[in-house]
Amino acid sequence: xxxxxxxxxxxxxxxxxxxxxxxxxxxxxxxxxxxxxxxxxxxxxxxxxxxxxxxxxxxxxxxxxxxxxxxxxxxxxxxxxxxxxxxxxxxxxxxxxxxxxxxxxxxxxxxxxxxxxxxxxxxxxxxxxxxxxxx
Amino acid sequence: xxxxxxxxxxxxxxxxxxxxxxxxxxxxxxxxxxxxxxxxxxxxxxxxxxxxxxxxxxxxxxxxxxxxxxxxxxxxxxxxxxxxxxxxxxxxxxxxxxxxxxxxxxxxxxxxxxxxxxxxxxxxxxxxxxxxxxxxxxxxxxxxxxxxxxxxxxxxxxxxxxxxxxxxxxxxxxxxxxxxxxxxxxxxxxxxxxxxxxxxxxxxxxxxxxxxxxxxxxxxxxxxxxxxxxxxxxxxxxxxxxxxxxxxxxxxxxxxxxxxxxxxxxxxxxxxxxxxxxxxxxxxxxxxxxxxxxxxxxxxxxxxxxxxxxxxxxxxxxxxxxxxxxxxxxxxxxxxxxxxxxxxxxxxxxxxxxxxxxxxxxxxxxxxxxxxxxxxxxxxxxxxxxxxxxxxxxxxxxxxxxxxxxxxxxxxxxxxxxxxxxxxxxxxxxxxxxxxxxxxxxxxxxxxxxxxxxxxxxxxxxxxxxx
Numbered sequence: 001x002x003x004x005x006x007x008x009x010x011x012x013x014x015x016x017x018x019x020x021x022x023x024x025x026x027x028x029x030x031x032x033x034x035x036x037x038x039x040x041x042x043x044x045x046x047x048x049x050x051x052x053x054x055x056x057x058x059x060x061x062x063x064x065x066x067x068x069x070x071x072x073x074x075x076x077x078x079x080x081x082x083x084x085x086x087x088x089x090x091x092x093x094x095x096x097x098x099x100x101x102x103x104x105x106x107x108x109x110x111x112x113x114x115x116x117x118x119x120x121x122x123x124x125x126x127x128x129x130x131x132x133x134x135x
Numbered sequence: 136x137x138x139x140x141x142x143x144x145x146x147x148x149x150x151x152x153x154x155x156x157x158x159x160x161x162x163x164x165x166x167x168x169x170x171x172x173x174x175x176x177x178x179x180x181x182x183x184x185x186x187x188x189x190x191x192x193x194x195x196x197x198x199x200x201x202x203x204x205x206x207x208x209x210x211x212x213x214x215x216x217x218x219x220x221x222x223x224x225x226x227x228x229x230x231x232x233x234x235x236x237x238x239x240x241x242x243x244x245x246x247x248x249x250x251x252x253x254x255x256x257x258x259x260x261x262x263x264x265x266x267x268x269x270x271x272x273x274x275x276x277x278x279x280x281x282x283x284x285x286x287x288x289x290x291x292x293x294x295x296x297x298x299x300x301x302x303x304x305x306x307x308x309x310x311x312x313x314x315x316x317x318x319x320x321x322x323x324x325x326x327x328x329x330x331x332x333x334x335x336x337x338x339x340x341x342x343x344x345x346x347x348x349x350x351x352x353x354x355x356x357x358x359x360x361x362x363x364x365x366x367x368x369x370x371x372x373x374x375x376x377x378x379x380x381x382x383x384x385x386x387x388x389x390x391x392x393x394x395x396x397x398x399x400x401x402x403x404x405x406x407x408x409x410x411x412x413x414x415x416x417x418x419x420x421x422x423x424x425x426x427x428x429x430x431x432x433x434x435x436x437x438x439x440x441x442x443x444x445x446x447x448x449x450x451x452x453x454x455x456x457x458x459x460x461x462x463x464x465x466x467x468x469x470x471x472x473x474x475x476x477x478x479x480x481x482x483x484x485x486x487x488x489x490x491x492x493x494x495x496x497x498x499x500x501x502x503x504x505x506x507x508x509x510x511x512x513x514x515x516x517x518x519x520x521x522x523x524x525x526x527x528x529x530x531x532x533x534x535x536x537x538x539x540x541x542x543x544x545x546x547x548x549x550x551x552x553x554x555x556x557x558x559x560x561x562x563x564x565x566x567x568x569x570x571x572x573x574x575x576x577x578x579x580x581x582x583x584x585x586x587x588x589x590x591x592x593x594x595x596x597x598x599x600x601x602x
Contacts, residue, residue, distance in 0.1 A: 004367070004416065007278035010218055014285030017215045021289065024205045054355040056343040056362060068359040075356065110208050117211065121218055 006127050008069040013120035015064060019043070020113045023093070026106045030099045037094060038063075040109075043074075044090050050075045050083065073123065077115045086112055139206065143196045146213050151192045153217070157224055158185030160231060168234035171243075176296050177230055177262040181223060184283065187292030188216065212289065219286035226279060226301065229264035237309040238263045239318075241586035245537040246319050248589070249381045252498060255330045258298040261322060265306035300325030312578035313548060316389035316541065319382050323374030331495065335373060338487055339365050342480045350471050357469035361477070364467070368418040369484050375423055376430050376492040380499035382538055383506070384440050385545040387427045391447045394420050399457065400449035411457075412464040418481065419461045424454035429489045435503050439510075445549035502538035509535050513543035518554045522580045524587035534591045535584070544581035548574060 019040065022033040042065045049058070050071065059066035078086065089112065092105030161182035170178065199209045243263060251257050280295045287294055302321040308314050327335070343362060347353070353361065378386040391397060399410055399421065410420040428451045431437040440448050463474045493499045509528060513535055516523035523540065525532050535543070547555075555573045556562040563569050 004278060007222065007282055010222055011278055011281045011285055013215050014219060014282060014289060017212055018285065018288055020208060021212075024202075024209065027205050028202045049355045052355055053352040054358045055352055056340050056347060056358055059359065059362060060340075066359060066362075068356065068363040071356050071359040107204055110205065114208050114211055117215060121214055124218055 005069060006124055008067055009073070009120045009124040011064075012067070012070050012073060013117045013124065015039075016043075016113050016117045016120065020110055020117065023106045023110050023113065026093070027103050027110070030102065032102075040090055040094060043113075044087060046070060046074050047078065047083065047087055047090070050078050069120075069123065073116060073119050077112070077119050139210075140196065140200060143199050143210055143213075146210070147192045147195050150213055150217050150220075151189055154185050154188045154192070154220055157220060157227060158182045160227060161185070168237075170234050171238075171240065171263070173260040173299055174230055174233065174262045176260075176299055177301070178227075180283075180293065180296055180299075181227055184223075184287055184290075184292045187287070188220070188290045191216075191290035191292070216286065216289060219282055219289075222279065222282050223286075226264055229266060229303070230262055230301075232265040232306060233263045233304075233309075237265070237306070238304070239308075239310070239312060239315045239582055241582050241589060242312060242315050242541075243318060244589060245541070245585050246322055246381060249498075249538070250322060250326060253326075253496065256298075256326055259300060259322075259325065259329065260298065261300045261302050261325070263318075264301060264303050265309075266303045268305060298329070300329075310578070310582075312544065312581045313574070314389055314393055316382060316385045316545070317378075317393060319378035319386050320374045320390075323377035323381075324370065326377060327370055327373050331373065332370075334491070335369055335484075335488070336366065338491075339369055339484055342483050346472065346476065346480055350476065353469055353471060357471070360467055361469060361472065364415065364465075364477075365480060365484065367416045368413065368481055369488065371417055372423065372426050372485050372488055373492060375427060376488055377496065379427060379430050379436075380434070380493055380496035383502060383542045384431060384436050385541045387424070387431070387451060388447045388545050388549065390420075390423070390427075391450050396420055396424065396450050397446040399424075400446045400453060411461045413461060413478070413481075415465045415467065421454055421457050422461055422481075422485070424451050425458045426485050426489060427451055428454050429486070430493065433489060434493060434500050439503065439507060443546050443549055447549055502536055502542070505536055505539045506542050509533060509539050510543040510546055513540060514547045514551050517544065517547045517577055517580060518551060518558060520555065520558060520576070520580075522583045522587070524584045524591070534588055537585045537588050540581060540584050540588060544577060544584075548577055552577065 019036065022036040022039070025031045025033055026036070042061070042063045045058070045062045046065045049062075062070075064070075089105055089108040093102065093109050096102040096105050158181060161178045195209075195213070199206045243261065247259070247261060250259055279301055280299075283295045286292070300322065302318060302325065304315065304318060304321075339362065343358075343365070346361075352358075375386070375390070394410070396410055413419045413422070428437070431440060431451070440451070461478065463477065468474055468477045509526060512526040512528050512533075513523040516526055523535060523543070525534055527533070552570055552573050553564040555577065556564045556566075556569050559569070559573065562573075
């Protein structure tokens, strides 16, 4: 694994952590941080595309989450969970109407993001050749 | 059962101690050794971020007690913060080792001056760090800044200084000149990330969209991998071409020297197949040299280069005919696409770059005419063991431009060193040791001339052109 690719996993883990922190603010203070929506949308776009045919142009909507390392990490984590259900949970954070609903969906999203962060850090700490990681 | 609060306290303290031990190294920097202002800025930033991280850690354990449902996730944050610091740790010692006595300061400033002539990059400056790898090309610290900024966000710390780039060089090349011309490529990575990546990415996407029409839409991992692979290869070519626009053919010669590519000049292709392989993160060397040749011809350097009698020039000359034999060594190219189609994508972008890059560096041709007029005189100075800060041409005293000096020095290295040996006492041009020693002196004189030239220029600017 090149050092650039390895660092990408770290940057991904830290970006996910940023989103997790925002979700924690939502849970603990019922405060919706201004950058949370954009981050969630980028993850949702990556999640929806995982395992599907994807147009190159659509990668733009994923911002910094459009890198291969991120797509790979998401697909690894999604394998263990139900993708449609995960999408619903993340959408729930943005669409919940009551504080209790928001809290519940944010907690579910946090679990998913913790798994992403952990997997990205695993790749950062255990560099493997790209070929081994790909499929 | 282990007490959760106690464990978090323990983990926070351990991380606190780790960060403290890292930033203590920055605090040990005093008057000696001397660092460049940009390196000092980098070290100060690491120290500041470390202090901010420590403040964050002091209150972290109590923050985990606010809500039991979020406590476990919060605790995981320590892992990411630790990894962020481990990443910085890798670069800190390397930056501390690169004080001004251990980096080719005059060459670095000369290249930086060139970059600062570009309006969008006029404030860009560089921190140099040492690496134990004898390869400039595998030290891309591009994501270090990104990771440092993400870490800063998490601990509510300060952002990385604007326009401060990190570049790596092998620790053994501190006094060198020839191989250090490769630093122009490393600086190109920073320039690319700061200014040009958006335009280049748009072009890559355009090429991949054309590919989609041909082979259909790819699956998610395949398309992200294809885009990233092309981005890696393209960035390398961009940085090569950018380096040539900054310092001319010396960059190509330095790359040929580093890679030992002179074998290409007179070996059957099968004997030197390592130069034909596209890898995960780098295009094949022969493809790189071909793009160099295209640019040298476009800029007008090539007629001057052809006059140099050296196998280094032959490598570039044969590169065009040999690129048909390149291949992709990584099997991560999507099966639906195939290597041949993927290479076509690469070449479309590479040819586009040969036009795009010189448009971004409008002064890329400026040194050619001066080189044509001054390189003979500079080489004669080197032959006489004189630092060519000033040369006499047509009865006039001339202070050569750094880019002219860099290329004349490389020309002399390629074809003039035996003449320098002849001028030395008991010089033996068949001795490897004598040749190595002569090249070392040449490097020293070249760096001195570049330093003088910069001083003369600055004095000229200060005193209205009278130096």
